[in-house]
Amino acid sequence: MFRAIDRWANVAKRALDPKATNDIVKQRAERAGLDPRGFSAHGLRSGYLTEAANRGIPLPEAMEQSRHRSVQQASEYYNTATRRSGRAARLL
Numbered sequence: 001m002f003r004a005i006d007r008w009a010n011v012a013k014r015a016l017d018p019k020a021t022n023d024i025v026k027q028r029a030e031r032a033g034l035d036p037r038g039f040s041a042h043g044l045r046s047g048y049l050t051e052a053a054n055r056g057i058p059l060p061e062a063m064e065q066s067r068h069r070s071v072q073q074a075s076e077y078y079n080t081a082t083r084r085s086g087r088a089a090r091l092l
Helices: 018-031 041-054 059-066 071-085
Strands: 003-005 011-015
Touching: 018 041, 041 059, 041 071, 059 071
Parallel strands: none
Antiparallel strands: 003 011
């Protein structure tokens, strides 16, 4: 999803290193006046899956975008979203 862009606006074919992506997310949060400790590249990815689950998007379709390879790992975000918004949660 994130690619390097040089000063001539050429987009690299290879994805950015995960640490570089994380650094960018934290820098942008800080520029927005937010505490960068509350933001991460992983948070973007997991937040995407959680929101996809909340909106009823099928897991395989969401996984195409998030690039998760493990259904087991990706489905944990769906299960968490279901626990928070499912019928049982509405009883509380």
